[in-house]
Amino acid sequence: MKIKSKIWIETEEGILISEGRVQLLKLIAETGSLNKAAKAMNLSYQKAWKLVDVSNKAASSPLIATQVGGSKGGGTVLTPYGESLITSFESINAACWEFLDEQLKKHSL
Secondary structure, three states, X not given: OOOOOOOEEEEOOEEEEEHHHHHHHHHHHHXXXXXXXXXXXXXXXXXXXXXXXXXXHHOOOOOEEEEOOOOOOOEEEEOHHHHHXXXXXXXXXXXXXXXXXXXXXXXXX
16 A cells, blocks of 8 residues: 655745655756756646746746856756755755655554
8 A cells, every 4th residue: 555645845836846846956057957847747848938937037046047158058057056946955855755655554454
C-alpha cells in the first residue's frame, strides 16, 4: 500500500515552487535554455515562461537570469536563490514523504 501526495509552496502572488517547477528549473540549469527545458518537458515556450514568471513574481528574488554574450549567444541560468529554492523544496518534500509513510504504517487500512 502506498500513500500519494503532491505539495507546493505558494505566496499571496501565486505558486512559488512545485515538483513540476523544480523539474523545469533543473532542466534550465542542465541545458542553459528555457526553450530547451520546455521542449524536454513537452511544454510550449510560452507555458514554461509563464510558470517561471509566476514563480518569479511570488519569490523574494528572481529564480533565473539571462546571460548575454559568448560564442553561442545568450542563455538562461539559475540564480543562487533559484538553486537554494530547489534544495529547500526537495528537502521539505522528502520530509513530507517520510512523515506520510510513517503515518500510513500507524494505521491498519
